[in-house]
Amino acid sequence: MIEKYKSIGIYDSGLGGLSVFKELFSKLKNENYIYFGDTKNLPYGDKKEDELLKIATNIFNIFERMNVKAVVMACNTTSAVVYDKIKDKYDFKIYPIIQNFAKYIASQNYERLGVFATSSTINSHAYLKYIKLYKNNISIFEHACPNWVKIVEENSFDDEINQNIIKKDLEELLKFRPQKIILGCTHYPFLLDNLSKYVQRDMFIDPARCFAKEIINDLAKHDLINEQEKGKITCYVSSNPKSFSKNSKIFFDFDLNPMLLNEKEYFVNI
Numbered sequence: 385m386i387e388k389y390k391s392i393g394i395y396d397s398g399l400g401g402l403s404v405f406k407e408l409f410s411k412l413k414n415e416n417y418i419y420f421g422d423t424k425n426l427p428y429g430d431k432k433e434d435e436l437l438k439i440a441t442n443i444f445n446i447f448e449r450m451n452v453k454a455v456v457m458a459c460n461t462t463s464a465v466v467y468d469k470i471k472d473k474y475d476f477k478i479y480p481i482i483q484n485f486a487k488y489i490a491s492q493n494y495e496r497l498g499v500f501a502t503s504s505t506i507n508s509h510a511y512l513k514y515i516k517l518y519k520n521n522i523s524i525f526e527h528a529c530p531n532w533v534k535i536v537e538e539n540s541f542d543d544e545i546n547q548n549i550i551k552k553d554l555e556e557l558l559k560f561r562p563q564k565i566i567l568g569c570t571h572y573p574f575l576l577d578n579l580s581k582y583v584q585r586d587m588f589i590d591p592a593r594c595f596a597k598e599i600i601n602d603l604a605k606h607d608l609i610n611e612q613e614k615g616k617i618t619c620y621v622s623s624n625p626k627s628f629s630k631n632s633k634i635f636f637d638f639d640l641n642p643m644l645l646n647e648k649e650y651f652v653n654i
């Protein structure tokens with residue numbers, strides 16, 4: 385098949401990657417997309433490098449068998465921890481979120497930035513490392529939010545205990561007086577309504593918009609934009625398609641009709 389007509393694979397541990405997919409889809413409707421929510425392995429954010437590498441390798445192998453032209457790592461945790469280890473192993477394009485976003489944010493006029501992310505992303509210091517590649521005179525304050533992914537996946541924003549967790553994390557990071565706070569986990573933009581109860585909404589930066597632009601520019605540069613076909617969306621999860629379908633409708637405008645990815649297919653090559 386001509387390369388540009390192949391699908392784009394996108395993955396995350398669950399709902400989070402939809403914040404990236406939504407952005408990409410709004411700008412690029414003619415593509416065929418395959419979204420994979422790895423709900424069986426959720427959350428990624430407390431896993432060690434060897435486990436994340438195994439998980440990401442499985443997902444990349446699945447996408448390779450699906451003959452995609454590109455894989456979008458709509459997941460900060462695997463972009464931070466395993467991208468370097470797998471980036472040269474596949475023939476298709478690979479787009480990691482942090483690395484694509486870092487150059488843009490470093491080009492802006494900030495001197496103090498906060499980052500909210502999962503524990504694994506924060507422990508890797510990936511945001512600090514990649515932003516400092518492009519700009520040295522900047523202070524980055526990193527704060528792990530180990531409970532936030534669960535709050536999004538369970539759709540339990542309004543629970544009082546969870547509200548207090550969110551508020552406390554916010555207070556901790558605000559002590560460093562950042563000019564802006566990067567939402568360094570793709571689940572977190574779904575908490576923006578809650579976050580903006582305490583701090584102005586424009587305090588937060590969702591990397592998805594800039595990430596989607598970078599992906600589109602690079603696809604165009606390599607003549608990989610699918611201009612002719614009408615796009616099709618296929619969605620797989622590794623467990624619980626019903627609950628994914630229900631919760632994804634809260635964030636996405638239509639039913640993604642998630643299908644359970646065949647266990648045998650999923651675990652080939654472990």
Ligand code: DGL
Pocket residue numbers: 396397398400401426427428429430458459460461462502505533568569570571
């Ligand atoms: N949404 C992903 C990220 O951006 C993974 C979160 C998780 O499963 O802990 O890091």
